[in-house]
Amino acid sequence: xxxxxxxxxxxxxxxxxxxxxxxxxxLQNWFQEYLSIHPVxxxxxTVMERIRGYALIASHSHQPKRDAxxxxxxxxxxxxxxxxxxxAAVAVVAAEIMALLPLPPTPxxxxxxxxxxxxxxxxxxxxxxxxxxxxxxxxxxLIHNNAADFEFIRxxxxxxxxxxxxxxxxxLLRCQSxxx
Amino acid sequence: MKRHRINPTRRxxxxxxxxxxxxxASIARARKVNLSTVISEAxxxxxxxxxxxxxxEEILSAYKTAFSGFSEEExxxxxxxxxxxxxxxxx
Numbered sequence: 019x020x021x022x023x024x025x026x027x028x029x030x031x032x033x034x035x036x037x038x039x040x041x042x043x044x045l046q047n048w049f050q051e052y053l054s055i056h057p058v059x060x061x062x063x064t065v066m067e068r069i070r071g072y073a074l075i076a077s078h079s080h081q082p083k084r085d086a087x088x089x090x091x092x093x094x095x096x097x098x099x100x101x102x103x104x105x106a107a108v109a110v111v112a113a114e115i116m117a118l119l120p121l122p123p124t125p126x127x128x129x130x131x132x133x134x135x136x137x138x139x140x141x142x143x144x145x146x147x148x149x150x151x152x153x154x155x156x157x158x159x160l161i162h163n164n165a166a167d168f169e170f171i172r173x174x175x176x177x178x179x180x181x182x183x184x185x186x187x188x189x190l191l192r193c194q195s196x197x198x
Numbered sequence: 199m200k201r202h203r204i205n206p207t208r209r210x211x212x213x214x215x216x217x218x219x220x221x222x223a224s225i226a227r228a229r230k231v232n233l234s235t236v237i238s239e240a241x242x243x244x245x246x247x248x249x250x251x252x253x254x255e256e257i258l259s260a261y262k263t264a265f266s267g268f269s270e271e272e273x274x275x276x277x278x279x280x281x282x283x284x285x286x287x288x289x
Binding site: 037091 | 247250251253254255256257258260261262263264265266267268270271272273274275276277278279280281282283284
């Protein structure tokens with residue numbers, strides 16, 4: 019188990035929402051204890067992905083649903099923790115990761131009859147690179163729910179430490195490992 | 199010269215559990231401070247912890263509102279995953 023007091027941690031986009039809506043009582047207690055000690059640290063990329071999601075849902079919804087989406091969006095923004103910007107340092111590290119790993123390691127997501135386009139997959143991969151870069155620059159472990167992508171980035175950084183002077187290793191914590 | 203802000207105090211009468219009071223008195227003796235100091239420190243810590251719990255509950259409640267009422271596809275959108283029907287992709 020990861021002690022909440024050993025934070026603060028940077029939360030990946032899907033990890034933040036997964037913890038925010040978990041029904042698991044042990045995880046809920048873990049998150050509540052974490053929140054009583056530390057703020058939720060996120061990359062500005064996470065805020066961008068999230069708000070884009072609300073905007074896309076709203077654009078495909080009728081008025082009553084749009085109001086509900088707006089309430090959800092406002093609730094999310096009203097309690098935002100610490101948001102790390104994409105500054106020059108994050109941009110440099112993200113660029114190095116993207117140059118090392120230009121293509122995503124896993125295929126586009128699919129669900130029922132829907133599929134992620136190649137452009138969307140590439141964009142999401144680059145956002146993951148920027149989130150990993152933010153964790154490296156902030157020197158914070160990254161809590162994630164996406165082992166395949168982030169482990170790929172971690173390995174590449176370990177293989178080429180000369181490209182990341184005075185940074186790393188990228189510390190990764192899977193959501194499930196928080197309580198196991 | 200730096201001016202220190204003094205926290206104003208107020209006298210009051212409280213009814214406290216004798217066991218807690220005995221413990222507080224023993225701590226005060228060991229630290230060579232008066233009983234009021236020990237009790238006010240314990241109260242401050244308790245209030246700080248209460249505020250932290252309140253804050254965490256408010257954040258959790260905001261998260262519940264932020265992520266409830268959405269379908270699985272919509273939750274994927276909120277996580278940055280945009281799925282489309284194959285027909286739309288060919289356009």
